[in-house]
Amino acid sequence: MLGKTYPGQDCSAARALELVGERWTLLLLRDAMFRNYVRYSQFSESLGIATNVLARRLDGLVASGLMEARVTGPRADHREYHLTQKGLEMKPIIMALTAWGDKWLGPGPVVFRHSHDGGLVTLEPRCSQCREPVDVGDIGVQRRAVDAR
Amino acid sequence: MLGKTYPGQDCSAARALELVGERWTLLLLRDAMFRNYVRYSQFSESLGIATNVLARRLDGLVASGLMEARVTGPRADHREYHLTQKGLEMKPIIMALTAWGDKWLGPGPVVFRHSHDGGLVTLEPRCSQCREPVDVGDIGVQRRAVDAR
DNA sequence: CATATGGCTTGCATCACGCAAGCTTATCTG
DNA sequence: CAGATAAGCTTGCGTGATGCAAGCCATATG
Numbered sequence A, B: 001m002l003g004k005t006y007p008g009q010d011c012s013a014a015r016a017l018e019l020v021g022e023r024w025t026l027l028l029l030r031d032a033m034f035r036n037y038v039r040y041s042q043f044s045e046s047l048g049i050a051t052n053v054l055a056r057r058l059d060g061l062v063a064s065g066l067m068e069a070r071v072t073g074p075r076a077d078h079r080e081y082h083l084t085q086k087g088l089e090m091k092p093i094i095m096a097l098t099a100w101g102d103k104w105l106g107p108g109p110v111v112f113r114h115s116h117d118g119g120l121v122t123l124e125p126r127c128s129q130c131r132e133p134v135d136v137g138d139i140g141v142q143r144r145a146v147d148a149r
Numbered sequence C: 001c002a003t004a005t006g007g008c009t010t011g012c013a014t015c016a017c018g019c020a021a022g023c024t025t026a027t028c029t030g
Numbered sequence D: 001c002a003g004a005t006a007a008g009c010t011t012g013c014g015t016g017a018t019g020c021a022a023g024c025c026a027t028a029t030g
Helices: A012-020 A025-034 A040-047 A051-063 A091-104 B012-020 B025-034 B040-047 B051-063 B091-104
Strands: A067-071 A079-083 A110-114 A121-127 A139-143 B067-071 B079-083 B110-114 B121-127 B139-143
Touching (some): A012 B025, A012 B091, A025 A040, A025 A079, A025 A091, A025 B012, A040 A051, A051 A079, A091 A110, A091 B012, A091 B091, A110 A121, A121 B091, B025 B040, B025 B051, B040 B079, B091 B110, B091 B121, B110 B121
Antiparallel strands (some): A121 B121, B067 B079
């Protein structure tokens, strides 16, 4: 969203936050991803967000390609907001927030399930070298290797 | 952080966002987690955040138990801000944001490495039933089973 | 024709943020 | 030991984002 940028930050997380870091935005994505909400009124009721802010957020999500607006009826302003693949892949971010909240603030109302077999889905940091789960204390960063661009 | 709450949201992600959802907060955690920053001046230079806001954010992080303030010298206001375990475990959230940004906005400057063997660390949604990685499209939510509380 | 519904826009008050300035207690320099 | 420098703030002020209430428009409904 323009206006809430992080100038001078060469960082993927910061760039992602420029799109979804504003108040309400991640909760809109949560509702779209896990409750399959698509309409303005659904988001409005769910969040109790001011209507002008809601309109701006939805426009922003469409503008940044996380959602797609589909006109469904005779009125151009009665749209359905559907997640794009780009938006859908924000799921792990919501899941990580949820997992942290469940652990440190108390269990929330929902768990994540695999739609194929109903198994619990968790988000694990895993090493591609040793193929083992990695403790958060053992994760560091390194400059990305320079390759042919 | 008080003031930026999401009243009426019974949701772990929303509760987590009440603590870290304000502007700058997640970038402060990023610097603390991956650059090992501990001092006011380090965060200030890194982010170019307004000083009054920085002071409020650090106080907030201490108040919510994500950081711990240690007095190191003769002056009580020269503190080091160290992540607690509670704060450290926010790592997957930053990692998920980074992974998304790397994929959808272009590769950023860093990759995550396992400190034991230098292997690449990724964050995978994985099913505890079939033990396989799960596609984001196949993850749903279900109300948590009620058990003895 | 009156009312209801969905999806807004507008106006206004309030609050958070950005910026510049200044303050305070060390420590460093000549 | 005077003056400069540095770290870590606080204060004041202007601007922009947000919250709230009201109103509007087109369609659907009775």
